[in-house]
Amino acid sequence: MKLYGRTWTRRELEARVGHLGQIGGIRRMTLTEGREAGTDIIRVRTGAGLAFDVVPSNGLDISLAEFLGASMAWKSPNGDANPAFYEPEGTGWLRTASGGLLMTCGLAHVGSPSEDEHGANGLHGRAHHTPALHIAICEQWSGDEVEWSISGVIEESSIFGCKLRLYRSISGRLGENRITIKDRVENFGFQPAAHMMLYHFNFGFPLLDKHTEIDLPPAQSTSRDEHARLADCLRWQDPDPRCRESVYYHMLDQEALKSDHMAEASLFNPAFPAGTATKPVRVTLRWSADTLPILVQWRMPGAGEHVLGLEPSNCLVEGREAETRRGGAAGFATGRIRCVCSRDGRYRIKIKK
Template sequence: MHLYGKHWTRREVEARVGGVGQIGGVRRMTLTEGKEAGTELIEVRTGAGLAFEIVPSKGMDISLALLWGTPISWQSPNGNVHPAFYEPEGTGWLRTASGGLLMTCGLAHVGSPSADESGSYGLHGRAHHTPARNVCIREEWAGEELEWSVTGVVEETAIFGSKLRLARELSGRLGDNRVAIRDRVENFGFRPAEHMMLYHFNFGFPLLDERTEIRFPEADREVRAGGGRAAPESCASWEAPDPAVEETVIYHTLRREAADGGGMAETRIVQPEFPAAGGARATEVALRWSADTLPLLAQWRMPGAGEHVLGLEPSNCFVEGREAERRRGGPLVLAPGQSIEYRLELNVV
């Protein structure tokens, strides 16, 4: 195990602590106040500086993420609202979306509210507000490494409608500022099911400031500016809060050469002076994803006041909703019994 700048054996670590939880680990807790009451969290501490909250009550998504005690995620003003308060119609999603490091959008719908012969769909679908079942925590030694994982199942079903199942695993190891996400979405019904999927990663202050640089993979870019606002001069920089600014969405359609030998594409956020431990250090946060199943990266730029957030969103669709997606030739359709896998990884360099 690599920890605190040195390599240790299991027994060397165990000899120095009353329990390994002194250094890091995984534990469950439940919130008790206001609209958050009853929301379950799973806290993960890597022992190397990265700590974050998995929320089984909300799609196995990730809420607050800290690096050396300093936030890297953007948190919405809603907090970790219990899914009982979810308003699925129209843009009601905005009242209870938690922000945080990851909000899953899908499984049947992503993007703007939409309606078709199968029904009406609110903003970004139901996944972020669907509690998981079969939630399991594992901490286990593998040789000299202590590995952890959290698994759970999220289902989106309707009588006479589609039946989609998301099986999610988040995993890593003690001493490593890295979290891997492996998802499998299955159509367990007996009719074809349309499937849209977007991983809404949200980064915020102080990882973002006027010195921040965003490095993208090779891609063709299409800018969709909100409210008639001109497109930003650069998608690779950031700016100070502006209460008058409007959101902008930039689509990065990955080129074949964007993926590495393992089929993964990568975007990096580079902060030359990230504040931590009473000082500042150059820090890079790398987001990687499977380019074959997530061929599009939506970049949500919202450098407003309060809503001061950069969204990096690997996806298999655009964000204008089902009607617009059909005009583009989509969405993806899973045959009965068919499944698809998504791989993602967050790594602090």
Template sequence: MDLYGKAWSRREIEARVGKMEQIAGIKRFVAIEGKDAGVVYIQVRTGAGLSYNVTPSKGLDISLAEYHGVPISWQSPNGDAHPSYYEAEGNQWLRTASGGLLMTCGLMQVGASCEDKGERLGLHGRYHHTPAEQVCARSTWQEDEMEMCISGLVNETSIFGGRLQLAREISSRVGDNTILIKDEVRNMGFESCPHMILYHFNFGFPLLMEETRIQFYSDQVSPRDQDTSIHAYGEWQAPDAAYLERVYYHESPKKPLVHISNPHFPLHGGTTQVQATLQWSSQTLPNLVQWKMPGSGTHVLGIEPANCHVGGRKEERERGTLVFLEPGETVKYEIRLNLS
């Protein structure tokens, strides 16, 4: 493995530590107070600067992420509120959404609350507030490389309703500042089921500062709202209390990736160039949604690969773009985040 500017064998590393967790590894812990009480975390440290907290209590989504001890993700004012506080109606999702590096939206509803085929659907669906099952956290050696992997299942089910199951695997290697997310969604039922999914990645201060630039590779950019200008969608700005959120759709990306670059990221007592690169498979995630909200007290950039837009399931059905999974059908998703 490459670590501290040098290539090491497994035995060379083991000779220099009492336990591998001195350098990198996996650790579970539980929050004990406030609305976070009872939330389980699995912390992953790569040893190369990247660390992040996976939350089995909330669908194996990712909460705080740091690079050399400096946050790159955004935390909502709700903290990592326990899913027992979740209210599904209307926009109540906003009361318990954690922010963090990743909030998964779905599995049968994404976007605006609506009523579809007689079913009332809340904002962004239930996934982010559904605990995972069969959670496994393990570190394994493959010759001189050590991989850390967290896996589990998340089920969204209803009697006489849909039955979707997501199998998630999140992995990183020691010495490498990369997170790889592999998901597989399967229709466990015996009827066709609507399937919507959006990966709500949230980046925040100090990765986001006035000099930060966001590079997209899109053929066309259009605003969700008609009164929204597309001016400066690739730039950032100082906090503005009067700023109203803006949502953009990036169509037909030439390359399914986004670069977020800050030339003056605070690190090691000074500043340096840091870039976050998010990459995904456009075969199953053909849409990219951008949420720009540099408002005071919020100050977040959402980069959101998806199989839908964010108008809600009713609108998606009316547009003829609603995705369905047939009984027993599966679909796979893969997303990679790298810090450099």
């Protein structure tokens, strides 16, 4: 294992600690106060500076995320609210959405509230507020490396309606500041089922400041909002309470991608806090462009709501009715299908020092 600037064998490390948790690892806990009471948390520490919370109560999404003790993600004022408080109608999603590094939007609906022949759908669907089933946690030595993983199942089902099942695995190694997310969505019903999917990554202070550089993959870009300027896609700014949110659609240029069809976006902060000093840090997001061909960008440099969303997706965020009219990339699955998040079934987040 590479750790603290050198390579160690298993026995060398075991000789120096009484418990592996002294270095890093996984710990499960339950929150006890307010609207967060009863929310399950799985805390992961890589031992190399990255720490984050996986939330089984909220669809195995990722809430708090820190590097070198400083936050990378924006947290909403709702905290990690228990999904029992979820209001599915209209924009009620906003009252309990946690923010954090990842909120999964889907499985059958993404975007603005809408209604079609399949029924009414609230903002961004139900996945983020659906507790996961069959949670499995593994932390074990493989030679001189410690590999960890968290897995579970999220189901969205209805009598006479859609029957979708998401299999999710989140994994990595101690000593590496990398998170790998592997998702597989299955239609376990006997009728076609709409499938819309968006990975709502939320970056915030202090990773974001006016010096942060934003790099996006090659794409044809448009703004949803008349007041939004495309030039703002690549810059950040200090909080301004007068700011309005802006949404941009980046339709990925498939021919410009590498042979593995993986797209990449990154944030670079030249002076990220590291204790009493600063150091340059780049956060890189990689995903499969063949299954998630759109990058939705949510720019909100307001006060309190001070967040940049980078959101790989198979659809826009106008709602299912509008997506159907557009003839977009959202899948309408027939029978028993597998919809994976990349050619090798992997969806990667990579954090580099």
